[in-house]
Structure formats: structure tokens, C-alpha cells
Amino acid sequence: MFEQxxxxxxxxxSIYGLVALGFAVIFKATDVFxxxxxxxxxxxxxxxxxxxxILQLPFPLAIVFIVGAAALLGVLIHMVLxxxxxxxxxxxxxxxxxxxxxxxxxxxxxxxxxxxxSLTTPLPTGVLMLGSVRISYLHLTAALxxxxxxxxxxLFFKFTSVGLLMRASADNHEAAVVSGxxxxxxxxxxxxxxxxxAAVGGLFLGQLQIASTELEGIGLLALPxxxxxxxxxxxxxxxxxxxxxxxxxxxxxxxxPKSSDIVIYVLLLLxxxxxxxxxxxxxxLGRV
Amino acid sequence: MNKTVNTxxxxxxxxxxxxxxxxxxxxxxxxxxxxxxxxxxxxKQLLNLGLTQINLMLISMLGALSLNYLTGCAxxxxxxxxxxxxTGAMAAAIFDHQLGMPFPLVLLAAALAGALxxxxxxxxxLRVRGLYFVLSTLAVHYVVTYVxxxxxxxxxxxxxIPYATPRIGAFEINTPVxxxxxxxPLVILVYLGLKASLKSREGxxxxxxxxxxxxxxxxxxxxxxxxxxxxxxxSAIASVAGALFAYYLSNVTSEAxxxxxxxxxxxxxxxxxxxSLPGALVGAxxxxxxxxxxxxxxxxxxxxxxLLSRLLVENxxxxxxxxxxxxxxxFLIFAPGGVAGLSTRLKxxxxxWRNSP
Numbered sequence: 001m002f003e004q005x006x007x008x009x010x011x012x013x014s015i016y017g018l019v020a021l022g023f024a025v026i027f028k029a030t031d032v033f034x035x036x037x038x039x040x041x042x043x044x045x046x047x048x049x050x051x052x053x054i055l056q057l058p059f060p061l062a063i064v065f066i067v068g069a070a071a072l073l074g075v076l077i078h079m080v081l082x083x084x085x086x087x088x089x090x091x092x093x094x095x096x097x098x099x100x101x102x103x104x105x106x107x108x109x110x111x112x113x114x115x116x117x118s119l120t121t122p123l124p125t126g127v128l129m130l131g132s133v134r135i136s137y138l139h140l141t142a143a144l145x146x147x148x149x150x151x152x153x154x155l156f157f158k159f160t161s162v163g164l165l166m167r168a169s170a171d172n173h174e175a176a177v178v179s180g181x182x183x184x185x186x187x188x189x190x191x192x193x194x195x196x197x198a199a200v201g202g203l204f205l206g207q208l209q210i211a212s213t214e215l216e217g218i219g220l221l222a223l224p225x226x227x228x229x230x231x232x233x234x235x236x237x238x239x240x241x242x243x244x245x246x247x248x249x250x251x252x253x254x255x256x257p258k259s260s261d262i263v264i265y266v267l268l269l270l271x272x273x274x275x276x277x278x279x280x281x282x283x284x285l286g287r288v
Numbered sequence: 289m290n291k292t293v294n295t296x297x298x299x300x301x302x303x304x305x306x307x308x309x310x311x312x313x314x315x316x317x318x319x320x321x322x323x324x325x326x327x328x329x330x331x332k333q334l335l336n337l338g339l340t341q342i343n344l345m346l347i348s349m350l351g352a353l354s355l356n357y358l359t360g361c362a363x364x365x366x367x368x369x370x371x372x373x374x375t376g377a378m379a380a381a382i383f384d385h386q387l388g389m390p391f392p393l394v395l396l397a398a399a400l401a402g403a404l405x406x407x408x409x410x411x412x413x414l415r416v417r418g419l420y421f422v423l424s425t426l427a428v429h430y431v432v433t434y435v436x437x438x439x440x441x442x443x444x445x446x447x448x449i450p451y452a453t454p455r456i457g458a459f460e461i462n463t464p465v466x467x468x469x470x471x472x473p474l475v476i477l478v479y480l481g482l483k484a485s486l487k488s489r490e491g492x493x494x495x496x497x498x499x500x501x502x503x504x505x506x507x508x509x510x511x512x513x514x515x516x517x518x519x520x521x522x523s524a525i526a527s528v529a530g531a532l533f534a535y536y537l538s539n540v541t542s543e544a545x546x547x548x549x550x551x552x553x554x555x556x557x558x559x560x561x562x563x564s565l566p567g568a569l570v571g572a573x574x575x576x577x578x579x580x581x582x583x584x585x586x587x588x589x590x591x592x593x594x595l596l597s598r599l600l601v602e603n604x605x606x607x608x609x610x611x612x613x614x615x616x617x618x619f620l621i622f623a624p625g626g627v628a629g630l631s632t633r634l635k636x637x638x639x640x641w642r643n644s645p
Contacts, residue, residue, distance in 0.1 A: 258437065
């Protein structure tokens, strides 16, 4: 029983970690706390519906379509909405992302109808038995893809020159500008990566459940994941996502299904009181 | 130092006040008889408005005023304002349903419960600030709505908590006009009270805290106590508004106080103008009245254009959401001061034009 809950929590947590990683990339690069990240997950699920059910593309092409559309969406949002607001107070930017998520949701509901759509892909279904633990292939694939994506982006940030430039512009905006880095391009890239990671999460969540705007709530669990892990830390986001997934499954099994949200948010509150910079983050120092 | 300020309003101010009083006094007559001094008006000429919308608008104005006081004036961003509405609604259920207290006392109890919850919710502000504080208000939102949910399921049912018709003495508040008579003075009272509090020593200290916390501290302002006070006052008002909201709807569920409920107040103060109390009123008015105006457009649009009619009839809820969110985005990008900022700009231009030779 415990192992079962633990593994399904781990699988879900990998998807949360993926979404949270996208969130952290955006936050680190542009200091935008993106409340629309949950909606990016929904957009990913509906891009998948468009590619698979409406355009009936073959699966590899569909993946290209989803990734391309999501990246384009992120870049466009940064160009049109986020960039004009740079340097504005925090509430303006937060509210912008909230308004953005409301408008994306209403557009999706106008185009696809308010009911959810089922999403089928040629990904393997079925159940793998490991001792007494049942693991569905879909969960396993989702976890594996999430891990590959996370590792890939980890290596990208660490070892490629573009990754280095992105880290530089996130760490010190002015210094990067002075050294001739095109910070705007780097920020756009960060938004593209962030929305793509969320969309990949949406592809799996849409198939594990159903593609509907309700997925936003699941996507928004990336928020506490990022804070628990530490907002400035990329590995923190991944660990936070895993933790949130496991805690959610544990709470809804052992306490009550309604209590899963509250347990996560109480943990968030505790972390904020005791260690506001998160498990892996670095303490911020105030300067006069 | 005693500065003499000319506080006696001049003639034109008096005339404006008189005009507003006349409009506000005539509004319920206009909207219930649906006629302007004997001339009958159609629904469309009245912009599809009824007194119910006006009353809900007045309740929302309380929420928007309290949030703008907290966020715009004290600089504390809260996305957990729905939690305090829920606190008020729950306090009303406990003190009215289960303890049988009279309505005015219930409102007082709701205010106290709100102040207490608000002060507790403000406690993280002693330790964290900025984004982390915003997140703590989000966590508070989830905690309070969970408590509300558990309370609702323990003592009531899935259908929600029912509220009896409130009465003050023998006077039952059971018609929209009577609600209007109750709510309008309350909104004016809260508005004037908040305005006066902003002019007091503590209010000015609060504005200083918003603008530069370290400078305010250096001037001898105890920002920690001030934050808790602002949070307590703001959530007391929101809590009373929540109790009134619950009574007005006569049945609420925990679903009513979801995160979107809190977001709409942020949208109101952004449209109205951050830190401006009249702006909060304007923002709430736009937010509550626009949907019914759009609804009023739908009957005559259905014949003209197929796409337009599909949008207005089938997807009206989504269309309203889309219009609002785009409105918020447009205000954020092009008019960060909201309606209040726009009107100041217009006034300045008008003065410049009038004073130019």
C-alpha cells in the first residue's frame, strides 16, 4: 500500500517537477512570478488535442507541433506583455500573469467548448507489476520523460554557451548587458523554455486525466513546489515538485482526498515562516 | 505645529454633493419603477441594470475599499482577500444560526472575527516580505477556505449554509430597496472612515511605510505594528462585507470564496487605481455592472452577425471573462494608475489648457 502510494506520488511529482522547473527558469531569468504557469499546462494539453485529434498528425510531428506552439506562445507573451511591464511594481506583474491566465482560459473554452476533451496518444498504456506495486506505463513514461527533460536542461544550463549566457543574465542583469549579452533574447528564450516544459507536463496530465481547463489547478501546484524547493534554485524546483507529488498522494490516501491541497499549503506556510528561501535556495540579503 | 487648513467646502463642492445625494436617493426609485419621473424606460435604456446588481456592487465596494487600503495604501499585497469574506460568512453562520444573536451584533462579531483572522494572517509579514508574503496570503486563503468547507459539511450540507432574512428590531431587510438603504450608508461610512484614517498620523505613517520602509523605520515608525493594524482593519471590513454577502445571497458554499473571488478584487483596484479610495469605488462599479450591460447587448446582436451572436449567447460567461482580463491587461500596460490616474491626467491637462494664455 505504502509503496504503491509512494510510487504514484513520485510519478505525479516528476510531472510537477517538470512544470516547476519551467516556472523556476522563468522566475530566475525575468523575476516574474508566473501565475499563468498552470494555464501553460492547459495550453499544452490542448495543443496536444489539436495536433492529435483535429489535425491528426503522426505522433512525432505532433510532438514537434506541441513544443513549437508552446515555445512560440511563451516567446510571444514575453514580447507583447512582459517586456513592456519590466521595472513595474510586483503586484502589476503578478496581476498581469493572472489576467493572462484568465484570458487564455476563456479563449480555450470559447474555441474548444467548456467540456474537457479526451486525449489519446500512441504512448504505451497498461500496467507493470513490480512485486505488489502496480505502475502504469503512462506514469512511468511521464516520469522518465520528465527526468530526461530535467537532466537535459540541467546540462544545457551548465555546459552550453547559451546556457551560460542565460545564467549570467539571470544572475546580474546589468553586468550581462555591459558584457554584451542580449538580455532580451535570453529572457525570451527563458519564457519559451518555461512554457514548453509546462506544455510537456500538460501532454501527460491531459492523457492521465482529461484535457480540460481544470488542469490549471494541478499546474498551479508548481507554485508551492517552487517555494518549498527554493525559488532561486533549479534543482530545488525539481525536488520540490517530487515532494509535492508524494505529499499530495500520501495526504489524499491517508488523511482525506479533500485535505491534499491544505497539507501542501500548510507546509508552504511553515517553510515561509522558518526558511523563506526554501530548502535549496540561498538566503537573500537586504541592502539599503 | 498647528496649520490652519481651509476645510469649509466651497459652493461648487456643496452643489456636487447635493447632486450626488439626489442621484443616489433617486436611483432605487428609478430602478424599481423602471421609469424616470413618469416616463417609462425600457430595460435596454436602463442598461439592463436592476437594484440587485447595485446592491451586490455596494457589497463589492466594501471589499475593494478594504483591499485598496491594504494593498494600495499600506503596500501589503494580498491575494487571500476571499478568505476574510469567508471568515465573515462563517462568523455570521455561527453567531446567527447557532447562537441566535441579533443581526447588528452578528455584523459586529463578524468584524471582530475578521480583525482577529486578519491579524493572524498578517503575522508572516513580521518575518517575510514581498513575494514571500504574497504566497503566505495564498496559503492563508487555502487554510481558511478549507476550514469553511469542513464547517459547512459538519453542520450543513453540500447545498451550502442557509442564511435567514436579517432584521434590525422589527424591521425586516427583505427587499432590494431596504438592502440599498442599509448598504449605501455603510459604504459611505467606510469610505469616509478610511479617508479620515489615511489623514491621521498613523495613516501618513502607513503611506510612508509603503513608499520607503527603511526611511519610515528611521523616522520612528514601528512598521511591524502598523502592518498588523492595517491587516486587521482591512480584513474586519472585508469580513463584514462577507457576512452581508452571505445574507444577501441567503445561501453560500465554500465554492463561492475560491481564488477567483479574491482575484476579482485585485482586478477592481487595478482598474480603479491603486491606492485611490474613489478608484476602488469606480473599479467595483465597472466590475459589477459591465457583465449585465454586455448581457443587455445579446438580444439585438443575435440577428445581425452569426459569429457575434454565438459569442454573446453561447459563450457569454467566457466573453465577459475575456473582456475583463483584457481590460486589466490594457490598464496595466497603458494606464498603471487606473481610472484615478487617468482622471488626474485629464484634470492636469484641463488646468494647463485653461491657464495657458
